[in-house]
Amino acid sequence: MAYNKVENATNRTFERTMTYDLYTDPKVLDKEMDLIFSKSWQLVGHVSQLEKPGSFFTTEVAKEPIIVIRGQDEVIRAFYNVCPHRATKLEKSEAGKKKILQCGYHGWTFKLDGKLNKAPNFRGEDAACVQDACLRPVRMEILESLIFVNLDDQAKPLSESYGDFFERLSxxxxxxxLKRTHQKTRIIQANWKAFIDNYLECDHCHVAHPSFVAALDMDDYQIITCENYSIQGTIVKPDKNYGSVDLNQAEMQGGSFYWLWPNLMVTIYPGPGNMATIQMLPIDHENTLAVYTYYFRDENLTQEEKDLVAFAEQVRQEDVELVELEQIGFRSRAFKKGVYSSSEKAIVQFHEMVLEALNE
Ligand code: FES
Ligand SMILES: [Fe+2]
Structure with missing residues (x-):
């Protein structure tokens, strides 16, 4: 194991964190791609992106090109976005609506259920050789309108992978x-795990997030670890607001912040009905694409909803600065590992899962 228990002067047991080389070593990220990202459920979208037959979007999971498409039969399916003829990436656009999918190389076409429609360069007797060619399906499940895929055919179903999380959400x-209203991305100059660590504790909230602690009752802040996920949350303080949002009259009076193994966060802020998902997608071992997706009732946000987004983004900006400073220290020879406080048990859970997945 890459962490160990140490005793302090009062004999209280603290645990040492994972060693910092796990945040700075490109070989660790290669292992994580194979053993974590290729074996876990990854959020790829929301059903509101696929309203009509033929609607599709493309994405990447663990560097694999993926297409998710609604068929003529209304069924949503996920496939590797790769042509069975000679591997060309099939659909180039990020999203759209098509009656048929066509490969740009030799013109093979595919029906929306992934079956081969035509292979123009295989005619007559040749046609029989490729008649069963089809797009390779990817495991996909939809819960609470969120579309997840998993590259691992042996993985537990999504509905059994996160304890009672989806029940709580419902x-x-x-x-x-709610529908998916908008998405923002940014590159964070830190290892993907650094932002997850940051999200999983609120010891830093009093120091780093003045607006957050002003609005929420931090005396009642709770962190609960559950099966493959954790919850943090609290209620709002009496007579608080941000911007035009009167929190005591709001549809959602508390904050609920979830983390799902390995790299997904789901946040519901006090205010009008809202949800945001945050995903940390590694670009390399020291750079991460953060994807923030917002879900509201309508694309045209009300002033209250805009103020809520501004509030959430302010808090997030404060966090990004911290994890980028942390990454500088991870590279330093000064220390090899840190220490957890007793209120950081959700980080301990995350680190134990990482180490177990990597067989460390
Ligand atoms: S590679 Fe797709 S049709 Fe040839
Ligand atoms: Fe934070």
């Missing part, structure tokens, strides 16, 4: 009315 009455 209890927010406004959730079914």
């Amino acid at each position: 209890k927010f009455p406004f959730l079914g009315k």
Whole structure:
């Protein structure tokens, strides 16, 4: 194991964190791609992106090109976005609507259920050789309108992978009315795990997030670890607001912040019915693409919704600065590992899962 327990002067047991080379070694990221990202459920989209038959979007999971498309039969399916003829990436655009998918190399076409339609360079007797060619499907499940895929055919179903998380989510009455309204991305100059670590504790909130602690009752802040996920949350302080949002009258009066193994965060802020998902997608061992997706009732945000987004983004900016400073220190020879406080048990859970997945 890459972490160990140490005793302090009062004999209280602290655990040492994972060693910092796990945040700076490109070989570790290669292992993580194989053993973590290729074996876990990854959020790829929301059903509101695929309203009509033929609607599709493309994405990447663990560097694999993926296409998710709604068929003529209304069924949503996921495939590797790769042509069975000679591997060319099939659909180039990020999203759209098509009656048929066509490969740009030799013109093979595919129906929306992935079956071969035509292979123009295989005629007559040759045609029989390729008649069963089709796009290779990827495991996909949709829960609470969120579309997940998993590259691992042996993985547990999504519905069994995160304890009672989706049951908890279904209890927010406004959730079914939300659609994916917008997405923002940014590059964070830090290892993907650094941002997850940051998200999983709120010891830093008093120091780093003045607006957050002003609005939320931090005396009641709780962190609970569950099966492959964790929850943090609290209620709002009496008579608080941000921008035009009167938190005591709001549809959502508390904040609920979830983490799902390995790299997904789901946040529901106090205010009008809302949800955001945050994904940390490694670009390399020291750079991460952060993908923030917002879900509201309508693309045209109300002033309250805009103020909520501004509030969440302010908090997030404060976090990004911290993890980029942390990455500088990870590279330093000064220390090899850190220490967890007793309120950082959600980080301990995350690190134990990383180490187990990597067989460390
Ligand atoms: S590679 Fe796609 S048709 Fe040849
Ligand atoms: Fe933070």
